[in-house]
Amino acid sequence: MLKLYGGARSRASIVQWYLEELNIPYEFVLLDMATGEHQQPEYLAINPMGKVPAIVDGDFQLWESGAIILYLAEKYGNMPNSLAERSILNQWVLFANSTLATGLFVEASRDKETPKLLTPLNQMLTGQPYMLGQEFTVVDIAVGSMLAYATMMLPIDFSPYPAVVDYIKRIKERSAFQKTIGKR
């Protein structure tokens, strides 16, 4: 069975959310990060960076949440066949974990970056329920988790972006989200 390594409150919840969405059996290996279990040789053999999440799927080991959800989409989800369409999925997952995460979570640049990022997202989400259109995809795991975390953790006023607000509400209503990130 696939093993997901994470801490009690960590980005492992993003991967766990997607595993629940895909209905994949998994074992959650809870590391005691307070005592540094993620820095012990046993875990460093899985992720030498000493960060969570990581997965072990049979003989295969993988870390970085974005890489893991793209792997799961590839293996169990519904990845498109064309290079162009797959690249768009990669684009959004990388955007979520780099540009969007940095823009929202780095306090020094938050005020400048938030309108630049949320205005186009609001435009995109006006008239479509999910990031790529009518279907929930791995992109919603990446972008949706980042936006949902932002509402839970950051003093950002989302009211100028009503389509983003509706989107986050839609994301938070999903039962797989409630079982994972929403449990925080």
Ligand SMILES: N[C@@H](CCC(=O)N[C@@H](CS)C(=O)NCC(=O)O)C(=O)O
């Ligand atoms: N970009 C990485 C970030 C991983 C990360 O920083 N994880 C945190 C927990 S949310 C961690 O393991 N921190 C432990 C440490 O830095 O010692 C990902 O998305 O997987």
